[in-house]
Amino acid sequence: MAQTDEKSGGVTAVRAEKLRRLVERIFTAAGVPAADAATVAEVLVEADLRGVESHGATRVAGYVSMIRTGLLNPKPGVQVVRDLPSTAMLEGDQAFGIVVAKRAMEMAIDKARRAGIAAVTARNVTHTGMIGFYTMMAARAGMIGLAMNNGPAILPPFGGKTPTMATNPFSVAFPAASEQPIVLDMATSIVAGGKLRLAAKKGLPIPGGWALDRHGVPTTDPSEAIFHGFIQWAGGYKGFGLATMVEVLGGVLSGGLFGRDVPPMKDFGKDPLVTSAFYLAIDIENFMPLAEFGARVDRLIEHVKSSERAKGTDEIFMAGEIEFRRRAQRLQGGIPLSDVVHRELQGLAAEYGVPFDL
Amino acid sequence: MREEIKAHITGVVFQITAKPGDTVAAGDPVIVLESMKMEIPVEAPRAGAVKEIRVVEGQTVQEGDTLAILE
Numbered sequence: 083m084a085q086t087d088e089k090s091g092g093v094t095a096v097r098a099e100k101l102r103r104l105v106e107r108i109f110t111a112a113g114v115p116a117a118d119a120a121t122v123a124e125v126l127v128e129a130d131l132r133g134v135e136s137h138g139a140t141r142v143a144g145y146v147s148m149i150r151t152g153l154l155n156p157k158p159g160v161q162v163v164r165d166l167p168s169t170a171m172l173e174g175d176q177a178f179g180i181v182v183a184k185r186a187m188e189m190a191i192d193k194a195r196r197a198g199i200a201a202v203t204a205r206n207v208t209h210t211g212m213i214g215f216y217t218m219m220a221a222r223a224g225m226i227g228l229a230m231n232n233g234p235a236i237l238p239p240f241g242g243k244t245p246t247m248a249t250n251p252f253s254v255a256f257p258a259a260s261e262q263p264i265v266l267d268m269a270t271s272i273v274a275g276g277k278l279r280l281a282a283k284k285g286l287p288i289p290g291g292w293a294l295d296r297h298g299v300p301t302t303d304p305s306e307a308i309f310h311g312f313i314q315w316a317g318g319y320k321g322f323g324l325a326t327m328v329e330v331l332g333g334v335l336s337g338g339l340f341g342r343d344v345p346p347m348k349d350f351g352k353d354p355l356v357t358s359a360f361y362l363a364i365d366i367e368n369f370m371p372l373a374e375f376g377a378r379v380d381r382l383i384e385h386v387k388s389s390e391r392a393k394g395t396d397e398i399f400m401a402g403e404i405e406f407r408r409r410a411q412r413l414q415g416g417i418p419l420s421d422v423v424h425r426e427l428q429g430l431a432a433e434y435g436v437p438f439d440l
Numbered sequence: 441m442r443e444e445i446k447a448h449i450t451g452v453v454f455q456i457t458a459k460p461g462d463t464v465a466a467g468d469p470v471i472v473l474e475s476m477k478m479e480i481p482v483e484a485p486r487a488g489a490v491k492e493i494r495v496v497e498g499q500t501v502q503e504g505d506t507l508a509i510l511e
Contacts, residue, residue, distance in 0.1 A: 144450060147502065151448070350449060
């Protein structure tokens, strides 16, 4: 559910379909095979539609730069290194994390159809985008989806001050019957880095529970946190515990890099951005008819939504509900693209001779 | 000896942490780029004096662009 409200300057509303086509063309021109370019564009624009701008078209310039500097392999030799009835392991060859993630979840869904439950790991890929995309694939297939990935060491363990793990996100999605699926998609850190940058730009203090200074002590100074300190875990040791789960399933079990062996983000550009991931699909029909499960989820949603509201609360939301609502609005009214991203895309389009028609 | 400090990756200049005339040690950040939603320090490759800063905060730079000159 990471969102960035980091806007510098204005925004332009653009049609999702136009944005998707432009992004696809830029990646194709940058040497990405057509089908993969389409997948990356689809996942990025879906993030923008859901309001997860931090994982949307803002990433295009970074991804293109990674291709040009050899840090992202646009034509990778992705290998299935183990393939069993209910499990598989993929070696990503520094591919687009998005492309390999989609393939891994497709494999998990396909295997779960036959085996009831299936897990697929994917190691040594680059940035994986909004991971809720992959769990929603499972939900659309009438399954429960779980996804998680590790990444460059940014945060220290709870009580420490040596960066050891990434903000290790995970997502789980459950299909409903008449309601939208429940989609939890969260980092295990308490806040996105963008919120610290925004506070620093505005010269405002941050809440005491957000970050630590260079000594590992809570700070309200966003600049100290950004340049010398660390973001805190969500829920303290509990978030750190969840991040450890993600690190073991995504990094250790996959045979990929984990902990401090992942190249640190501060060397990004010189070293690649490496992540490894875990995808799980559970076929609900192995437990009960999908319609019955969906009706039970609907009933749970009803229980939650009909809760007596706390003072000052207008509405209670399920995980993912705000994003589904925003998606519907943005399909109609367009995606508010920041001027910075607009300019970046315009520049890339000019550079690659791609028509710019947002 | 004059040396160009270049961006390794595309990004937006988030902060300029040194100014012309400053003495820096090897590994000191001169510019901080925001790329892939993270702060990426661009460090002085060796000790020296900052002669020139070629970028402004908020500017988008591409990999290989010269950000600063070290002497």
